[in-house]
Amino acid sequence: MSVPPPPSRLRAQKAVLPASAVPDGTRRRILEAALQLFASRGFHGASIRDLATALELRPSALYAHFPSKEHVLAELVRMGHEAHHEGLRTALLGAGSEPVEQLRALVRAHTLLHANHPQLAVVVNEEIHALPPELAAPSLALREQSAALLHAVIERGRAQGVFSVPHAGVTAAAISTLGLRLPYWYEPTAALDVDMLADLHVELSLRMLGVQGPPAS
Amino acid sequence: MSVPPPPSRLRAQKAVLPASAVPDGTRRRILEAALQLFASRGFHGASIRDLATALELRPSALYAHFPSKEHVLAELVRMGHEAHHEGLRTALLGAGSEPVEQLRALVRAHTLLHANHPQLAVVVNEEIHALPPELAAPSLALREQSAALLHAVIERGRAQGVFSVPHAGVTAAAISTLGLRLPYWYEPTAALDVDMLADLHVELSLRMLGVQGPPAS
DNA sequence: GCTATCTGAACGAACGTTCGTTTCGCAAGG
DNA sequence: CCTTGCGAAACGAACGTTCGTTCAGATAGC
The missing domain is CATH 1.10.10.60 (Homeodomain-like)
Structure with a gap:
């Protein structure tokens, strides 16, 4: 074992924290x-x-600066969940009252967050299990609140007859999943930048919800 | 540090290897x-x-029985990829020549494999990065072949005009992703067994591909 | 008596963490 | 202007533990 290879599971290289997060230093x-x-x-x-x-x-x-290695991870996980939840909440606030527009806003925000902060998304979703329950609990609670936002929009749309889904829970999981796996295959290019990707995810989500979209090739 | 909590990221408990995999012992x-x-x-x-x-x-x-800890993981990852690829290939062979039926078969097989072997799916998709490149390479090659199966079906369907997608690559990624995240939230129940789940994923996939399905509530 | 399997003890290396000391920028005192 | 004191930050060395792995020897089935 001469030189250990540097194994990596992400395409992105430079780690970027959400803007407002932490003072310099x-x-x-x-x-x-x-x-x-x-x-x-x-x-x-x-x-x-x-x-x-x-x-x-x-x-x-x-x-x-940190009392333990676990606390470093806990802080990252906490920041990630807060940025995510805040992003969804803000998007929803500016989306009016129509379920279709609300869903557009949620999916767009969800996709942009995962595309712009792939490392944080990975750590938040995978390494949270390395935390003892008391350090993971606040983040898990936030996660449930975020999931509830999507569920509520889907249920409202269904009640109004604008969404038509065979199974609300599975469809909601499918929509969430669109963003969650992004860090593993996507990296921004000129041919497919984050904005186009968000539009595509919106379109795919609306199709799953049975909403007629614009014709595609 | 009295008793370390047993952290787990999966709902499933009992580990099950694909049937034909390894002799007893x-x-x-x-x-x-x-x-x-x-x-x-x-x-x-x-x-x-x-x-x-x-x-x-x-x-x-x-x-x-094994020369190192890494070789145990490598064997699991190899078995997982082979079972997956074999499952997709077999499904495709029995699906005739129509892209819609081929896609049904692929999505169904993909979903069943992930739903029935959640631990293997997780190890295959996450822990492969812990392997040195020479142990991971064969599995990564198999993975590309499996992805190519899906891409080919989507492209053929698009060429024939039965699929209508805004972006083939992103849609293929979305369909794969349906299965990949399953182990993290799904467990079989009477209200949603693996067969129903597979049907739902087929329906969602066809919707993303612009194929008219049966009306849903 | 050969082969396959497992034990018990031990190896060096790496792990997370602790602690006393050093370094350094800066403000106060003479 | 020089000295002194101070708090924050980083160092250097070491701690006890756990890591993956090795190996000579005991055990058991054919």
Whole structure:
């Protein structure tokens, strides 16, 4: 075992935290480097020493900013869930009262969040299980609230007769899933930028909901 | 740190290998226990000692059957990809020549495989990144072949005018994704068994492809 | 008595974490 | 202007534990 290969599961390279999240400084640098490492190797696959090396620090220096490795992950997971929930909530607020427009707004926001912050999406969705229950609980609660937003819109649309779905729960899961798997295959290009991708996901979601869309090739 | 909580990311409990996979014996027991552990805690989160404990063996005994921990994972990942590819290929062979029927067969097989073997699906899709490239390569090649099957059917249907999609690649990704996220939220119930779920995924896929389905509530 | 299987003990390496010390920017005091 | 004191941040070394793995020897079935 001469040189360990650098295994990575993501296409994206540079880790970006949501804008308003954390003031500049070492604490932010730690979170960004940890986001990168946890996203590409997993929480258990990335050590405190790896993290310190990436930051050009000694391992002990990290403990001036976080009480443990788990707390670094917990902070990332918390930030991710808050950014996601806030994004959905804001999108919904500006979408009027029609279920179709509300769904457009939700899917668009969901897709943009996952496309623009792929590492955070991966860490939030996979590494949360590495947290002890008391650190994961707040994020799991937020996640349920976000899922409830989508469910409510679908149910309202169904009640009004504008959506026609064979199974609301499975359809909601399918729509969520569109965004959740994005980090594993998508990267922005000129031929398919995030905006086009969001439009496509909106179109696919409306089709699943039985809403007639514009004709496609 | 008195008792470590048993974190798990899957709803399913009992690990089941595809039928024809491995002859009975200790080797099979090891694979099944490893599948369970790797699926619920991740490769790096489950140790050789955890695995030995689950099998009521001493850690050293495992090395009579596998040369390393990585090779256990590699075997699981290989089996998973082969079962998946074989399942898709067989389904396609029995589906005639009409793109709609071929797509039904592919989506149905894809969904059933993921619903019936959730742990294997998780290990195959997430823990493959813990393998060195030379152990992962054969499985990644198989994965591309499986994706190509779906792409080919979609392209043929589009050429024949029976599918109408805004973007073939994104739609194919969306259809694959339906199955891939299953292990994280689905478990079979009387109200929604695997067969109904497969039918629903077929219906959703056809809707995304612009094929008129039966009316739904 | 050969082969396959498992045990028990041990190896070096890596793990997360702790702790006393050092470094450094900066404001206050003479 | 120089010194002093201080708090924050990082260092360097070490801790106890767990990691994956090795290997000589015990055990058992053919």
